[in-house]
Amino acid sequence: xxxxxxxxxxxxxxxxxxxxxxxxxxxxxxxxxxxxxxxxxxxxxxxxxxxxxxxxxxxxxxxxxxxxxxxxxxxxxxxxxxxxxxxxxxxxxxxxxxxxxxxxxxxxxxxxxxxxxxxxxxxxxxxxxxxxxxxxxxxxxxxxxxxxxxxxxxxxxxxxxxxxxxxxxxxxxxxxxxxxxxxxxxxxxxxxxxxxxxxxxxxxxxxxxxxxxxxxxxxxxxx
Amino acid sequence: xxxxxxxxxxxxxxxxxxxxxxxxxxxxxxxxxxxxxxxxxxxxxxxxxxxxxxxxxxxxxxxxxxxxxxxxxxxxxxxxxxxxxxxxxxxxxxxxxxxxxxxxxxxxxxxxxxxxxxxxxxxxxxxxxxxxxxxxxxxxxxxxxxxxxxxxxxxxxxxxxxxxxxxxxxxxxxxxxxxxxxxxxxxxxxxxxxxxxxxxxxxxxxxxxxxxxxxxxxxxxxxxxxxxxxxxxxxxxxxxxxxxxxxxxxxxxxxxxxxxxxxxxxxxxxxxxxxxxxxxxxxxxxxxxxxxxxxxxxxxxxxxxxxxxxxxxxxxxxxxxxxxxxxxxxxxxxxxxxxxxxxxxxxxxxxxxxxxxxxxxxxxxxxxxxxxxxxxxxxxxxxxxxxxxxxxxxxxxxxxxxxxxxxxxxxxxxxxx
Numbered sequence: 254x255x256x257x258x259x260x261x262x263x264x265x266x267x268x269x270x271x272x273x274x275x276x277x278x279x280x281x282x283x284x285x286x287x288x289x290x291x292x293x294x295x296x297x298x299x300x301x302x303x304x305x306x307x308x309x310x311x312x313x314x315x316x317x318x319x320x321x322x323x324x325x326x327x328x329x330x331x332x333x334x335x336x337x338x339x340x341x342x343x344x345x346x347x348x349x350x351x352x353x354x355x356x357x358x359x360x361x362x363x364x365x366x367x368x369x370x371x372x373x374x375x376x377x378x379x380x381x382x383x384x385x386x387x388x389x390x391x392x393x394x395x396x397x398x399x400x401x402x403x404x405x406x407x408x409x410x411x412x413x414x415x416x417x418x419x420x421x422x423x424x425x426x427x428x429x430x431x432x433x434x435x436x437x438x439x440x441x442x443x444x445x446x447x448x449x450x451x452x453x454x455x456x457x458x459x460x461x462x463x464x465x466x467x468x469x470x471x472x473x474x475x476x
Numbered sequence: 477x478x479x480x481x482x483x484x485x486x487x488x489x490x491x492x493x494x495x496x497x498x499x500x501x502x503x504x505x506x507x508x509x510x511x512x513x514x515x516x517x518x519x520x521x522x523x524x525x526x527x528x529x530x531x532x533x534x535x536x537x538x539x540x541x542x543x544x545x546x547x548x549x550x551x552x553x554x555x556x557x558x559x560x561x562x563x564x565x566x567x568x569x570x571x572x573x574x575x576x577x578x579x580x581x582x583x584x585x586x587x588x589x590x591x592x593x594x595x596x597x598x599x600x601x602x603x604x605x606x607x608x609x610x611x612x613x614x615x616x617x618x619x620x621x622x623x624x625x626x627x628x629x630x631x632x633x634x635x636x637x638x639x640x641x642x643x644x645x646x647x648x649x650x651x652x653x654x655x656x657x658x659x660x661x662x663x664x665x666x667x668x669x670x671x672x673x674x675x676x677x678x679x680x681x682x683x684x685x686x687x688x689x690x691x692x693x694x695x696x697x698x699x700x701x702x703x704x705x706x707x708x709x710x711x712x713x714x715x716x717x718x719x720x721x722x723x724x725x726x727x728x729x730x731x732x733x734x735x736x737x738x739x740x741x742x743x744x745x746x747x748x749x750x751x752x753x754x755x756x757x758x759x760x761x762x763x764x765x766x767x768x769x770x771x772x773x774x775x776x777x778x779x780x781x782x783x784x785x786x787x788x789x790x791x792x793x794x795x796x797x798x799x800x801x802x803x804x805x806x807x808x809x810x811x812x813x814x815x816x817x818x819x820x821x822x823x824x825x826x827x828x829x830x831x832x833x834x835x836x837x838x839x840x841x842x843x844x845x846x847x848x849x850x851x852x853x854x855x856x857x858x859x860x861x862x863x864x865x866x867x868x869x870x871x872x873x874x875x876x877x878x879x880x881x882x883x884x885x886x887x888x889x890x891x892x893x
Contacts, residue, residue: 304887307795309795309886309887309890310885310887329800329885330799330800333794333797333798333799333800334797334799335797336795336796336797337796337797337798337799338797340797341796342792342795342796344792344890346788348788348789348791348792348890350483350789350792351490351789352483352486352487352489352490353483353486361796362796362797364479365479365793365798365802366796366797366798366799366802410796411796414797
């Protein structure tokens with residue numbers, strides 16, 4: 254059974270009196286432990302596609318199943334809980350909490366979402382920090398870290414709850430070449446190590462090359 | 477919960493200047509309320525104490541209709557011995573009442589054998605009066621060689637300071653008092669001035685004093701009669717409860733016409749200062765309302781700014797699975813902490829201010845009284861109330877911004893620029 258199954262999904266945004274069709278009749282399956290990229294020009298629907306799979310947005314029509322659950326029927330509360338349990342997120346602008354240290358940023362989902370006990374938390378965080386090579390930077394605040402380091406912490410935060418799926422919308426867009434390759438390889442490494450499914454979007458041809466499966470979107474349609 | 481407060485505190489410190497300014501504003505409001513309540517409360521307590529302890533007493537019982545009579549000091553509404561005994565019996569059964577004293581109030585003409593003037597007199601039983609009004613003697617000036625334990629002997633009067641100056645009278649001078657009794661006949665007696673009394677607030681504050689037996693003789697009362705019974709309680713704070721209890725018992729004493737025989741009034745129904753006291757209470761409440769408005773507007777403004785500036789952050793929280801309730805509690809904790817910090821600082825500064833005002837006492841003049849010293853105090857219950865109100869308003873003011881934050885759709889919030 255695929256981890257993500259999308260059936261006849263369309264998404265229409267209403268901007269004033271203008272209707273914008275962001276996704277049109279998409280059918281797609283993504284297997285567990287896959288490393289999948291969505292590529293396409295700006296406005297092709299990559300972010301909308303990731304938002305749908307990540308339960309951040311709902312389709313106008315169609316059905317989305319993630320981990321066997323029909324997520325398009327969930328209410329806000331249930332979607333939030335589902336995201337906390339099943340999905341991790343990596344953002345283009347890192348989106349680390351500026352008032353928390355690297356350690357505390359990774360700890361955040363464990364405290365605020367999972368309610369894990371302190372001892373278990375510490376062990377989990379130190380392990381993941383070690384995995385992303387950021388153990389010695391754990392007490393630094395985000396503004397004391399470079400872009401690549403911030404994204405490594407973001408990867409660690411996304412993985413700390415051991416999600417089945419990690420969504421990454423243009424995770425390397427704000428990074429230099431070396432950092433971009435390092436971050437994408439780190440994601441790949443984590444996928445191999447933990448069996449987590451990674452779905453990301455990108456413009457960068459060198460990053461596309463790292464993906465096992467690449468889906469191209471043009472004008473909201475898979476080509 | 478600890479983590480929520482830790483994050484909330486760090487977020488407050490993230491915008492140091494804004495937090496400091498808001499906190500200062502709330503602190504200032506709290507300090508003003510504490511100082512104003514302390515000073516106004518102290519003034520009110522001092523004036524009430526002065527009025528009740530040195531002249532008026534805390535409660536008074538009269539024959540029904542005395543207080544509302546069109547005459548200022550009617551002599552036809554007296555209480556005879558039988559009625560006074562009945563009142564004594566009733567008062568002695570109440571454990572909260574510490575003392576009572578009979579009085580006769582009368583108008584008279586005072587002559588120094590050259591000039592004549594009017595005088596309002598309070599005829600008292602000195603031994604009982606000092607139990608009801610323990611500070612009555614503190615306003616009086618006597619001859620230096622007089623026994624300090626003796627307030628008033630038969631044949632003596634104590635006259636108001638202003639009258640003594642106007643009539644050029646001094647202690648030891650002889651005078652004549654002439655009064656009409658309730659039947660209209662006139663009588664005059666010779667007296668010696670035993671002391672001079674300072675004026676205090678209210679019409680009763682300008683009365684002279686004489687012995688109750690002299691008044692009964694001057695008014696040619698065949699049998700002893702009195703006009704009022706002054707009452708003092710062990711605990712002034714229980715005034716309303718005791719008043720209600722005694723009042724209901726007195727209501728049961730009816731005359732031959734089936735009407736209540738007596739009436740009872742607390743000090744505030746007898747002194748014009750009660751209106752000033754009410755005004756002080758009103759101003760204190762106004763100060764509190766202003767403080768509440770300051771807290772409400774300040775915190776609402778800060779929290780709305782905070783939510784507006786952190787839309788993407790809220791989107792991130794929501795995206796990674798933080799429940800709407802948790803997001804709401806984060807912002808409520810920020811508002812609560814801001815209120816709590818301001819309350820603690822405000823209380824410390826306010827209490828320090830009260831402490832300093834007690835060291836460097838404020839001297840002021842009120843009416844015809846000079847050099848009144850204010851020693852402000854703080855009522856702990858009041859302080860707790862003020863603190864609780866500030867905390868409650870802090871949370872209340874944060875509710876709308878916190879709710880707004882919790883209702884944000886992550887996809888919209890993450891896309892916010």
